[in-house]
Amino acid sequence: MNARHAVWIALLLLPAAAPYAQIDVDEVQVAEARQAFIDRVSAEHGFDRAELTTLLDGATINSRVLELISRPAERVVPWYEYRGIFLNDGRIEAGVQFWKDNAETLEAMAERHGVEPAILVATIGIESLFGTRMGAIPVLDALSTLAFAYPPRSAFFSGELESFLLLSREEGADVLQASGSYAGAMGAGQFIPSSFRAYAVDGDGDGRRDLWGDWDDILASVANYYAVHRWRTAEPVxxxxxxxxxxxxxxxxxxxxxxxxxxxxxxxxxxxxxxxxxxxxxxxxxxxxxxxxxxxxxxxxxxxxxxxxxxxxxxxxxxxxxxxxxxxxxxxxxxxxx
CATH class of the missing domain: 1.10.530.10 (Lysozyme)
Structure with a gap:
């Protein structure tokens, strides 16, 4: 996976110098949760237990991830500030240029999936600033942290970690090389692993689903996500x-x-x-x-x-x-x- 790594857009939603509290991690709880995950996933999916143990023992529990998940911008930033982050001349100009650079692909995906090009462009613009900010946190670390050290949503993120391991096996990818958001979202469209597996598509027919550098795949996948969730062509938002x-x-x-x-x-x-x-x-x-x-x-x-x-x-x-x-x-x- 050849990702262009940078700070994920969610980090921009927080004040640059905002302090964050050090969150205490219960090491015993983490070890027990990790072992239960290894036992279940190795039995259900045939992963080698020793290799999986080594892999997950090497994952870092990231306290910054725990702090960020506790106060996402959509909850803590009022609309008039949130809007200003995304609705500005620079992002609009970048969107116009992105549309021009990818007009043929955008039109093809719009026709195939029935989702207007402007919606696809805006989604990519908000998620990753048109592929320039796709996240710098190792996905394995982010998902391990949330699966094993964040009890409020451990079940959900255990499922995402499981999906990530399955995705990596299915796509033939190195789990240690994938970076993304604090919540484990990946690529220009910021798909979490379960969404990647369910909705990502091979837009150019080359046998791979590359959501980092292949705009045919990226735009086709975002359009497919909307289409599957029943986007209504030409209707207002x-x-x-x-x-x-x-x-x-x-x-x-x-x-x-x-x-x-x-x-x-x-x-x-x-x-x-x-x-x-x-x-x-x-x-x-x-x-x-x-x-x-x-x-x-x-x-x-x-x-x-x-x-x-x-x-x-x-x-x-x-x-x-x-x-x-x-x-x-x-x-x-x-x-x-x-």
């Missing part, structure tokens, strides 16, 4: 909404499921533009405009699909807004012949 100043209806709650319809939201008094049937699923999201006020957005089916990639309404709205900004700038650039 979201619309900004307003409501009467003397609002007496319910306030938007938490969660991501589409619990209303276009018609029901209009019936409550929300005003927004959407060329969709009245019974189309929808949900209102309140986003921090600043420290004191909110802005309101209605998310539709494609908004929900984006949250399957990253389970955050902030992330989905950032993908939507960045895609619109890049699309507009790209079309203007093409029209002007630049």
């Amino acid at each position: 979201a619309a900004d909404a307003s409501r009467p100043s003397a609002w007496s209806g319910p306030e938007p709650g938490g969660g991501l499921e589409l619990n209303e319809t276009v018609g029901s939201l209009k019936g409550l008094g929300y005003e927004f533009a959407a060329d969709l049937p009245e019974d189309s699923p929808a949900r209102v999201f309140a986003m921090e405009r600043d420290e004191d006020t909110f802005e309101y957005w209605v998310g539709f089916s494609n908004f929900y699909v984006i949250t399957r990639y990253n389970r955050s309404s902030k992330y989905a709205l950032a993908v939507h807004q960045l895609s619109e900004a890049i699309r507009s700038a790209y079309e203007a650039s093409v029209e002007s012949g630049q």
Whole structure:
């Protein structure tokens, strides 16, 4: 795996000089969890027990990984700050250039999977700054840390570590060479191992699924992820909404499921533009405009699909807004012949 390693985008979401607490690790708990994992995985998948023990004994329990997983940016950064990280001139200009450099592939993948090029470009732009920031933490260390030393999600990350070992065997890759995010996400599209195994595709037919350096594979895989999660071609993602100043209806709650319809939201008094049937699923999201006020957005089916990639309404709205900004700038650039 020939990755271009750099600091993963999530690290940029935290203040550069932010201190972090040293998290105590229960070494006995780690050893017991590691041994139970070795016993299960070697029995279920035929890994050599001695080799697996040596491999996992050599993995580092990384306290920085534990600190980062405890406060992901989607939870701790308000929308008006989160948006500013991704919606800026530099990222938009880089997106336009990326589109130009990969126009043929983007069009081919859009036609094959029914996902608009702008969405693919924006997703790659947010996940890895168009492949320039794909993570510098050894995946084996990140997943071992979270599987064995982070009880709140040990079951989930044990599954991801298992998937990573299986993926490495299936792809003929060296597990010690793969780097990624603090959560074990890899490549330009930042796929966790289970998603890599389930949704990554060989876009150019060369017999490999290279999500680090092969843009045919990368873009095909991101498009396939969205398509499998029921992306609706040419339908809107979201619309900004307003409501009467003397609002007496319910306030938007938490969660991501589409619990209303276009018609029901209009019936409550929300005003927004959407060329969709009245019974189309929808949900209102309140986003921090600043420290004191909110802005309101209605998310539709494609908004929900984006949250399957990253389970955050902030992330989905950032993908939507960045895609619109890049699309507009790209079309203007093409029209002007630049």
